[in-house]
Amino acid sequence: MPLDPRHARAILDAVDANFDAQLAFTQDLVRHPSLRNQESSAQDFLYEAMAARRLEMDRWELDPADLATYPGAGAVAVPYTDMTNVVGTYTPALEDLEREEGRSLILNGHVDVVPEGPLAEWSRSPWDAAIVDGWLYGRGSGDMKAGLAANLFAFDAVLAAGLVPQGRIHFQSVVEEECTGNGSLAALQRGYTADAVIIPEPEENMLVRANVGVIWFKVRVRGNPTHPREMTKGFNAIDAAHTVMARLRELERAWNAEKSSHRYFEDLEHPINFNLGGIQGGDWPSSVPAWCELDVRIALYPGMGADEAWGHIQECLGRIDQDELGNPISTAATRTGFYSEGYVLEEGSDAEEVLRTSHRAAFGEELQTFTTPGYLDGRVFALYAGIPALVYGPVSEAIHGYDERVELESVRRVTKSIALFIAEWCGVAEQAQLAGATSAGHGEAGL
Amino acid sequence: MPLDPRHARAILDAVDANFDAQLAFTQDLVRHPSLRNQESSAQDFLYEAMAARRLEMDRWELDPADLATYPGAGAVAVPYTDMTNVVGTYTPALEDLEREEGRSLILNGHVDVVPEGPLAEWSRSPWDAAIVDGWLYGRGSGDMKAGLAANLFAFDAVLAAGLVPQGRIHFQSVVEEECTGNGSLAALQRGYTADAVIIPEPEENMLVRANVGVIWFKVRVRGNPTHPREMTKGFNAIDAAHTVMARLRELERAWNAEKSSHRYFEDLEHPINFNLGGIQGGDWPSSVPAWCELDVRIALYPGMGADEAWGHIQECLGRIDQDELGNPISTAATRTGFYSEGYVLEEGSDAEEVLRTSHRAAFGEELQTFTTPGYLDGRVFALYAGIPALVYGPVSEAIHGYDERVELESVRRVTKSIALFIAEWCGVAEQAQLAGATSAGHGEAGL
Numbered sequence: 001m002p003l004d005p006r007h008a009r010a011i012l013d014a015v016d017a018n019f020d021a022q023l024a025f026t027q028d029l030v031r032h033p034s035l036r037n038q039e040s041s042a043q044d045f046l047y048e049a050m051a052a053r054r055l056e057m058d059r060w061e062l063d064p065a066d067l068a069t070y071p072g073a074g075a076v077a078v079p080y081t082d083m084t085n086v087v088g089t090y091t092p093a094l095e096d097l098e099r100e101e102g103r104s105l106i107l108n109g110h111v112d113v114v115p116e117g118p119l120a121e122w123s124r125s126p127w128d129a130a131i132v133d134g135w136l137y138g139r140g141s142g143d144m145k146a147g148l149a150a151n152l153f154a155f156d157a158v159l160a161a162g163l164v165p166q167g168r169i170h171f172q173s174v175v176e177e178e179c180t181g182n183g184s185l186a187a188l189q190r191g192y193t194a195d196a197v198i199i200p201e202p203e204e205n206m207l208v209r210a211n212v213g214v215i216w217f218k219v220r221v222r223g224n225p226t227h228p229r230e231m232t233k234g235f236n237a238i239d240a241a242h243t244v245m246a247r248l249r250e251l252e253r254a255w256n257a258e259k260s261s262h263r264y265f266e267d268l269e270h271p272i273n274f275n276l277g278g279i280q281g282g283d284w285p286s287s288v289p290a291w292c293e294l295d296v297r298i299a300l301y302p303g304m305g306a307d308e309a310w311g312h313i314q315e316c317l318g319r320i321d322q323d324e325l326g327n328p329i330s331t332a333a334t335r336t337g338f339y340s341e342g343y344v345l346e347e348g349s350d351a352e353e354v355l356r357t358s359h360r361a362a363f364g365e366e367l368q369t370f371t372t373p374g375y376l377d378g379r380v381f382a383l384y385a386g387i388p389a390l391v392y393g394p395v396s397e398a399i400h401g402y403d404e405r406v407e408l409e410s411v412r413r414v415t416k417s418i419a420l421f422i423a424e425w426c427g428v429a430e431q432a433q434l435a436g437a438t439s440a441g442h443g444e445a446g447l
Numbered sequence: 448m449p450l451d452p453r454h455a456r457a458i459l460d461a462v463d464a465n466f467d468a469q470l471a472f473t474q475d476l477v478r479h480p481s482l483r484n485q486e487s488s489a490q491d492f493l494y495e496a497m498a499a500r501r502l503e504m505d506r507w508e509l510d511p512a513d514l515a516t517y518p519g520a521g522a523v524a525v526p527y528t529d530m531t532n533v534v535g536t537y538t539p540a541l542e543d544l545e546r547e548e549g550r551s552l553i554l555n556g557h558v559d560v561v562p563e564g565p566l567a568e569w570s571r572s573p574w575d576a577a578i579v580d581g582w583l584y585g586r587g588s589g590d591m592k593a594g595l596a597a598n599l600f601a602f603d604a605v606l607a608a609g610l611v612p613q614g615r616i617h618f619q620s621v622v623e624e625e626c627t628g629n630g631s632l633a634a635l636q637r638g639y640t641a642d643a644v645i646i647p648e649p650e651e652n653m654l655v656r657a658n659v660g661v662i663w664f665k666v667r668v669r670g671n672p673t674h675p676r677e678m679t680k681g682f683n684a685i686d687a688a689h690t691v692m693a694r695l696r697e698l699e700r701a702w703n704a705e706k707s708s709h710r711y712f713e714d715l716e717h718p719i720n721f722n723l724g725g726i727q728g729g730d731w732p733s734s735v736p737a738w739c740e741l742d743v744r745i746a747l748y749p750g751m752g753a754d755e756a757w758g759h760i761q762e763c764l765g766r767i768d769q770d771e772l773g774n775p776i777s778t779a780a781t782r783t784g785f786y787s788e789g790y791v792l793e794e795g796s797d798a799e800e801v802l803r804t805s806h807r808a809a810f811g812e813e814l815q816t817f818t819t820p821g822y823l824d825g826r827v828f829a830l831y832a833g834i835p836a837l838v839y840g841p842v843s844e845a846i847h848g849y850d851e852r853v854e855l856e857s858v859r860r861v862t863k864s865i866a867l868f869i870a871e872w873c874g875v876a877e878q879a880q881l882a883g884a885t886s887a888g889h890g891e892a893g894l
Contacts, residue, residue: 115730117737121669178733216732222568238726242689277736278729279685283562285663285724285744285784286625286822287847290564297732337732375733400734 003424008361010161011423015416018156022415023131023408025049026149030129030138034111037078039175042111043086046173049152050088055171058087062175062186070189072306072384074180074216075335083175085187086111090155090169092426102167102427104194106387107155107418108184108377109148110177113140114400121402135397135405142396142406147200148173150393150411154419164434167426170194177377179216179337184377188385196351196388196425197381198418202396205410206368207355210264210344211391212271212299214375215309216337219244219294219317221281222330235327238281241292243323244331245276248296251316255301262301264344264371271373274298295336299373302342310339338375343382343389345369351388351425358420359392362413367392392417450871455808457608458870462863465603469862470578470855472496473596477576477585481558484525486622489558490533493620496599497535502618505534509622509633517636519753519831521627521663522782530622532634533558537602537616539873549614549874551641553834554602554865555631555824556595557624560587561847568849582844582852589843589853594647595620597840597858601866611881614873617641624824626663626784631824635832643798643835643872644828645865649843652857653815654802657711657791658838659718659746661822662756663784666691666741666764668728669777682774685728688739690770691778692723695743698763702748709748711791711818718820721745742783746820749789757786785822790829790836792816798835798872805867806839809860814839839864 015022032042043059051057062080067073094101116126116139124130126139136146151171158165170192174183201208221241252274265271274296281292300309317331345352359367378389395410397403462469479489490506498504509527514520541548563573563586571577573586583593598618605612617639621630648655668688699721712718721743728739747756764778792799806814825836842857844850 114734117730117734121737178731214733236723238723275733275735276683276685276729277732277734279726279736279739281727282723282725282742283564284625284847285742286661286722287561287564287724288722289724289726290568290849292726295729295732400731402737 003420007161007163007423007428008420011157011163011419012362012416014157014160015153015412015419018153018160019412022149022153023136025153026136026146027129027131029145029149030136030141031127033127034113034140035115036112036179037083039111040082040084043084043173046111046148047086050086050171053088053152053155055088055090058089059084060190062182066189067182067185070185072181072340072380073185074176074182074337074339076180076182077336085175085183086173087187087192088171090165092164092166092168094166099166099429102165103196103425104168105422105425106170106172106192106194106197106381107151108172108174108197108199109144109151110175110183110377111148111173112175112178113143114178117402123403131408134408136408137403137405139404141404142202142394143399143404144201144393146406146411147202147393150200150415150418154415154422157415157419158422158428162431163423163428164431165422165426165428168194169422169426174377181338181340181375181377181380184380188380193385194387196390198421199376199378199389199391200393200414200418201376201391202399202406203372203391203393204395205363205414206370206392207352208345208372208376208378208391209369210302210371211342211376211378212301212373213304213306213309213341213379214338215298215300215306215313215340216335217296217313217333218336219296220332221292221294222290235288235323237289237292240323240327240329241279241281241294243329244317244320245294247316247320248274251312262303265301268371268373271371272299272301273373297338300342302344304341306339306341340375340379341383343379345382345389349388351390354424355390355392355417355421358417358424361420362416450867454608454610454870454875455867458604458610458866459809459863461604461607462600462859462866465600465607466859469596469600470583472600473583473593474576474578476592476596477583477588478574480574481560481587482562483559483626484530486558487529487531490531490620493558493595494533497533497618500535500599500602502535502537505536506531507637509629513636514629514632517632517831519628519787519827520632521623521629521784521786523627523629524783532622532630533620534634534639535618537612539611539613539615541613546613546876549612550643550872551615552869552872553617553619553639553641553644553828554598555619555621555644555646556591556598557622557630557824558595558620559622559625560590561625564849570850578855581855583855584850584852586851588851589649589841590846590851591648591840593853593858594649594840597647597862597865601862601869604862604866605869605875609878610870610875611878612869612873612875615641616869616873621824628785628787628822628824628827631827635827640832641834643837645868646823646825646836646838647840647861647865648823648838649846649853650819650838650840651842652810652861653817653839654799655792655819655823655825655838656816657749657818658789658823658825659748659820660751660753660756660788660826661785662745662747662753662760662787663782664743664760664780665783666743667779668739668741669737682735682770684736684739687770687774687776688726688728688741690776691764691767692741694763694767695721698759709750712748715818715820718818719746719748720820744785747789749791751788753786753788787822787826788830790826792829792836796835798837801872802837802839802864802868805864805871808867809863
């Protein structure tokens with residue numbers, strides 16, 4: 001049912017009216033350095049924010065044993081103690097009124113952020129959440145605390161417009177999106193499903209049509225340590241590791257060369273990125289290094305199973321038996337995180353159509369779709385629950401880099417778009433019509 | 448004065464007679480895992496062993512501020528708290544007898560050992576000091592605890608032969624030989640000098656004619672971190688570090704190409720080794736690495752100053768302004784340890800001549816000399832005090848590697864050779880002649 005234009009106008013105005021508060025909230029959230037295994041205070045903050053909106057609260061610790069039963073679960077390389085998901089659920093009070101329930105919705109976002117890297121490279125602290133020239137700075141500002149806040153403030157705007165959503169809504173703040181995807185997986189395992197999901201990742205005001213799967217692994221390369229005085233007797237595991245990475249990049253080249261046969265990836269210059277993200281090797285400057293470990297992130301096209309990709313990696317490494325100088329190389333690869341497949345948002349879904357309408361109203365232009373070569377939790381909903389996954393969010397710069405930032409005007413419009421989506425997707429009733437019929441209180445404006 | 452053949456025979460027999468005790472002592476010493484900053488218990492052990500021999504004991508903590516006044520001091524990258532040298536001094540009781548004092552001698556060895564590397568690669572614990580088929584195994588067995596023990600047991604053998612050395616002898620157990628050379632430097636700064644020094648490093652029963660200087664440094668390479676989805680915007684500091692190392696290796700090639708103009712290095716296949724001994728880089732598998740650090744050990748010919756070599760390194764790094772793909776590279780190099788020059792043991796010294804005689808008697812063959820492309824504390828004595836430095840010691844395998852070991856028969860003969868050297872270099876009196884003339888007690892056999 002198309003949204004009443006008066007309702008739409010009221011929602012858009014409500015986002016504007018509360019946008020300063022939304023920004024202040026987002027800044028507060030950015031100030032929690034929710035690096036991996038340090039998400040608790042940010043989750044506390046979001047729990048309180050959801051509880052203040054009278055949502056039904058749920059918070060639980062991720063369970064590696066439960067997760068291990070899912071084929072797409074990532075390897076658990078850190079303790080999951082005190083690593084919690086937070087979900088707040090809005091349920092419309094329908095029983096009293098005998099109205100039809102609207103479509104349900106998950107508004108998902110991840111609270112974990114990637115490491116800030118050397119602080120000296122930042123113009124300011126990654127955690128001071130400064131606003132400069134229309135941008136909010138900070139680690140996680142774009143990826144994706146602006147989105148987490150937008151989810152809540154979009155809901156607030158619907159209520160502030162005097163409207164009551166008629167469908168169930170789950171607000172999810174998950175962990176582990178940057179390393180395993182186990183946070184959203186755990187939420188799905190816990191039973192949270194819906195008719196659609198929006199994930200406001202920083203996507204340049206666009207909707208993600210397709211994305212890659214990602215696998216993380218560590219390759220340990222063994223050498224033969226000696227004193228440098230007899231270097232020719234030993235061989236350098238660091239140099240050998242470079243050879244190993246070069247072989248993996250041959251596989252990367254081969255996969256990129258196939259891009260034309262993968263729908264939605266044909267036009268990307270380099271859809272498959274193998275990232276050598278970390279390296280550690282050697283024990284002593286005057287010993288020829290005995291070992292070197294590479295932290296590698298690879299990508300795979302939708303349609304390729306994680307097991308299949310992992311098999312290709314193992315095969316590639318297995319073929320490496322010597323370095324450029326003919327020294328024997330021994331490698332061992334272990335999974336260290338992501339073990340995910342890519343997904344495609346199939347064209348023609350009702351959810352996408354509603355988002356197109358919302359986006360048009362918020363931005364005054366048509367929604368663009370694109371393919372992203374990065375991991376997205378969207379795959380959890382799309383692949384394992386058949387839920388249309390709308391990954392759609394604001395303009396950012398330097399996510400995972402120095403001086404990460406998100407554009408405020410974009411955040412405002414994305415918030416409007418999500419608010420309109422809530423109203424049209426779930427349906428709304430006017431609070432005035434409901435007055436006196438229920439004391440559920442969901443009709444009150446958020447904070 | 449040539450050694451009396453009867454005295455020589457008695458000394459050789461004394462080494463044999465006490466060799467089982469020497470091996471047991473060496474095993475005990477190997478069982479102290481005297482890695483850097485963990486030398487204390489081994490130094491306690493040696494202190495007690497020297498004190499039991501009634502040597503005048505001296506033990507002191509290295510002082511980075513004092514060391515910094517020496518041009519050849521290494522950069523101090525770890526705390527020097529509780530990092531001590533141990534020196535035991537034998538002084539002949541000459542005053543009572545109005546005899547002429549013999550030549551003085553330093554018997555030097557280092558107690559620090561390099562890291563053992565991955566334990567899984569060892570056939571047994573690096574610290575169990577097993578003896579198998581004529582070899583003593585363990586980290587530090589060859590480099591150089593067998594030598595430290597040989598110094599003391601050679602002295603014991605002279606006494607056990609009924610002889611009393613007539614020159615002052617300093618037994619030095621120093622730290623920091625594997626990383627800075629600051630242990631021997633500190634001993635020299637403290638005032639310990641002599642007419643010759645023997646350092647029984649594992650040198651294949653040969654005498655070191657020349658060796659290289661060594662410099663340690665760390666190169667930090669900076670990149671521009673991004674999300675892998677936009678890898679082409681960032682650049683990978685780990686890859687850039689590989690480029691940096693390749694440039695340094697061009698300098699290594701150039702220096703090796705000059706070997707014919709460096710006396711004693713002409714015949715070495717590859718006298719100058721630049722070792723990439725360690726690497727660390729990146730913070731997150733899914734972030735293009737922002738930084739990478741290389742731990743590098745370079746070598747320099749004798750005659751080249753450390754400042755000059757360091758200038759060449761800085762110049763080489765300074766010329767690197769982009770990687771293979773044209774991305775800008777920024778590097779910063781800092782010294783992390785050794786800053787030493789090489790030395791040559793000039794031919795024709797009395798000390799070398801005496802060692803030739805001793806070696807011939809112990810091994811039944813002529814002493815060979817050779818050039819070693821590794822660092823030696825000999826440079827401290829040779830360069831800064833003009834003391835003939837005899838670096839000469841047993842056959843070993845895999846020093847700095849797995850299953851390091853030292854050959855026992857070689858240790859026995861080297862001990863004999865050092866014992867004969869003590870007697871001839873310092874001169875000896877017969878205990879019988881001295882009996883009753885002194886109560887100094889130095890004439891008693893060691894333990």
